[in-house]
Amino acid sequence: MNPPSLLPILCYPDPRLRTVAKPVAAVDDRIRELIERMLATMYDANGIGLAATQVDVHERVIVIDVSETRDEPLVLINPEIEWASPETRKGEEGCLSVPGIYDGVERSIAVRVRALDGQGKERTLDAQGMLAVCIQHEMDHLMGKVFVEYLSPLKRDRIKSKLVKAQREALRT
């Protein structure tokens, strides 16, 4: 394949980020091409994860790479949380769809996820640390949820105004 082309990332408060993704019916060439383009987009943006929702594709596809070396791509198709630890931790999060904003979100410290990989093979993954946080963050996107929705309405409204203004200025340039 030619080098995969990058996909534009939707920016909060774009209403399309609220769309609930549908399950992938078959891991075919169309989905494999989507995965390649999502990985290229994630690496280009220096993100540790990307959900299809963020590139305006409303199917249950996630790509992740939490490695230091940026060479351990992980693909989760139709992911389901089998188990989430009752123990939680508040950690600083950011989002490629909410540029420049970072704030604390409470998440389970460990999760067990069942998903199809890029070959359509079913796998179970036990995650903790940053990977567990990222999986929960990406699965929220597939449900139409952005991390700022966990913040107070006051903080969320301030973030919304700031990003709307920034996007308005960007349009004028």
Ligand code: GNR
């Ligand atoms: O790149 C990202 N970094 C990050 C940091 C802390 C918690 C979650 C994330 S995910 C984010 C990429 C992104 O927006 N994925 O949806």
Ligand code: NI
């Ligand atoms: Ni995000």
